Amino acid sequence: MNARGVALVAGVGFFFLALVTQGVLPFFEPSATTNHVTAVVRNDIGQLKWMETSATSYTPLENRGRLIYLREGCWYCHSQYVRPVTGETRRWGPVSEAGEYAYDVPHLFGTRRIGPDLTRVGLKYGDEWHLAHFWDPRMLTPESIMDPYRGLFEAPSEAVKIVAGTPSGQTLERTAVTEKLFDFTSKEQVKLTPNAEGLLFVPLAAQGKYPVIWTPNKEYAGGSVKLAIETQDVEALIAYVQKLGMNRGKWRDLFEPELMDGAGLSMPRSQEWIGHGKEVYERRCVGCHGVHGDGNGPAATFMYKQRPRNFTQGVFKFRLTQGSLPTDGDLLRTITRGVRGTAMPPWYDLPLNDRLAVIQYIKYVLAVDRSDPTKPQSYFLEQPPDVPLYIPPPPAPTPAIVAHGKEVWQNAKCWQCHGTTGKGDGESAAGLDDDFNFPIRPADLTGGQFKSGSSVTDIFRTISTGFSGTPMPSYHDAFPDADRWALAYYILTLSAFTDPLTGEPLKISAADRAALDDPKLQTPGPEQAYGLLPAQP
Numbered sequence: 001m002n003a004r005g006v007a008l009v010a011g012v013g014f015f016f017l018a019l020v021t022q023g024v025l026p027f028f029e030p031s032a033t034t035n036h037v038t039a040v041v042r043n044d045i046g047q048l049k050w051m052e053t054s055a056t057s058y059t060p061l062e063n064r065g066r067l068i069y070l071r072e073g074c075w076y077c078h079s080q081y082v083r084p085v086t087g088e089t090r091r092w093g094p095v096s097e098a099g100e101y102a103y104d105v106p107h108l109f110g111t112r113r114i115g116p117d118l119t120r121v122g123l124k125y126g127d128e129w130h131l132a133h134f135w136d137p138r139m140l141t142p143e144s145i146m147d148p149y150r151g152l153f154e155a156p157s158e159a160v161k162i163v164a165g166t167p168s169g170q171t172l173e174r175t176a177v178t179e180k181l182f183d184f185t186s187k188e189q190v191k192l193t194p195n196a197e198g199l200l201f202v203p204l205a206a207q208g209k210y211p212v213i214w215t216p217n218k219e220y221a222g223g224s225v226k227l228a229i230e231t232q233d234v235e236a237l238i239a240y241v242q243k244l245g246m247n248r249g250k251w252r253d254l255f256e257p258e259l260m261d262g263a264g265l266s267m268p269r270s271q272e273w274i275g276h277g278k279e280v281y282e283r284r285c286v287g288c289h290g291v292h293g294d295g296n297g298p299a300a301t302f303m304y305k306q307r308p309r310n311f312t313q314g315v316f317k318f319r320l321t322q323g324s325l326p327t328d329g330d331l332l333r334t335i336t337r338g339v340r341g342t343a344m345p346p347w348y349d350l351p352l353n354d355r356l357a358v359i360q361y362i363k364y365v366l367a368v369d370r371s372d373p374t375k376p377q378s379y380f381l382e383q384p385p386d387v388p389l390y391i392p393p394p395p396a397p398t399p400a401i402v403a404h405g406k407e408v409w410q411n412a413k414c415w416q417c418h419g420t421t422g423k424g425d426g427e428s429a430a431g432l433d434d435d436f437n438f439p440i441r442p443a444d445l446t447g448g449q450f451k452s453g454s455s456v457t458d459i460f461r462t463i464s465t466g467f468s469g470t471p472m473p474s475y476h477d478a479f480p481d482a483d484r485w486a487l488a489y490y491i492l493t494l495s496a497f498t499d500p501l502t503g504e505p506l507k508i509s510a511a512d513r514a515a516l517d518d519p520k521l522q523t524p525g526p527e528q529a530y531g532l533l534p535a536q537p
Helices: 003-027 060-071 127-135 176-181 232-243 271-284 328-337 352-366 399-411 456-465 481-493 510-516
Strands: 036-042 048-054 160-166 169-172 189-192 199-202 210-213 224-229
Touching: 048 510, 060 232, 127 232, 160 210, 176 224, 189 199, 271 352, 328 352, 399 481, 456 481
Parallel strands: 189 210, 199 224
Antiparallel strands: 036 048, 160 169, 160 224, 169 210
16 A cells, blocks of 8 residues: 555544544543533632532523524634643633533534633623624724624614703613614613714613613714624623633633732833823723723624723722822832723733833823813822821621621621612612712622732722722721721622622532631642542541
8 A cells, every 4th residue: 555545544534533432422421421520619708619510501592692693603713712831810700621522512612722711701891891802803803804794783783863851961862783783762761872973872671672872071072973783692602701711610710920019119201101101002091081081982883781991080999099190110010900891991911011101101102181271280290199098908708797797787788779689789889970070880709700800909908098080988987997998808708609700609518618718728739629539627
């Protein structure tokens, strides 16, 4: 047999070998069909522990999204497997386990990484980021090679006029398209904001309500808009993508690249750094925050739950200072970690020099009051940030401190906005606005997606400083340190033993729950997860 014949036989043989090993054996080999995984849970005193548990299958909506993912060929470019090699775990997260793929038939490991691996993408980006990304990836990442998936949306070709409406504001002209989308007789109103180019996103949550075109800061001055309408297909695809990696629980709360801190960091003003920061901003930030830093970028219309930060007002939520201006360290922390549950992703994989440079550009070019063009005033030059507050080491968690925190929760009336159980459904939740006149909802604390960080120190900082520009006040002077630490621990326990994706309680036996609540139980990683090791004496 010549070399060509040998190559032919070998090729056919390896084809059938791959078919058997990847398509047939998984149905018979127990290790390939197990649904056992290790996951991170938060216990009843606020600690994070690794434990052995079972992966859950897809909901009907997530499964529909998976079929769309297959149909659209997403797996051609995106892999779904974190390999046990150097650099993978720091970039993506914990190494993949067999149980994560128990409900993936066929599996979607992928063959190439033309795009990023998606094994751990769940909750890395908010739903609104995904909406903008599927509409136009280059809106968020100019150098992206991913095609737009506008076919997942409804996008009528005809523009719709903006007309006079109720005293609440303007509305849309009643056409065949808008009559199908909205109920113009409804008393329930929904505020929608177009971007500067006249694109108006219409989420599923807005359909069936009365539309109000809301432009409190002159976000759009035109007389008509083009509609980008969310469909159940794009909703399902996002639900599937958000599920990826969530069978490993709250692992992101222990992910080292997102745990950086450094409130006292400060850099001198440098024109060279500002110039480099401008380049970084235009590549990474302009899609949401806009060319002028006013929070009105092309993707902002998709961010109907929480608008991008308007830097031109000099108001920043996340900081360790008492005033509204943060330190360089505060800004670096926010950029590195991102803002959980929103369209602001973590940028830990961006080089440190890029992050430091874009901070300079934000501070000295964008955070400037230009209401009088002849006399622009730079907030950071006119009034430098206050000295950061001192945060002492946290006390050890105990059931007693959590119980005291529950009392503080009642006394501080946190329940008025966040609700009795912390789901963000308190009696004052409806109708809240931020300082820029956009609707804002109190955080749902039951899933553990805390905007400014998920450690007890992060929560203590938030309670102490409040969120500038929002109804969330500072409690630094209202309650002593001991009360604020207790409240921070109690807030963490609102997400104890819950699914980070749904906020629903996990199915854990009373004995396992009691064991995981033991402060002495150490589970430093998935290899030492509770349930994998013999019971400790």
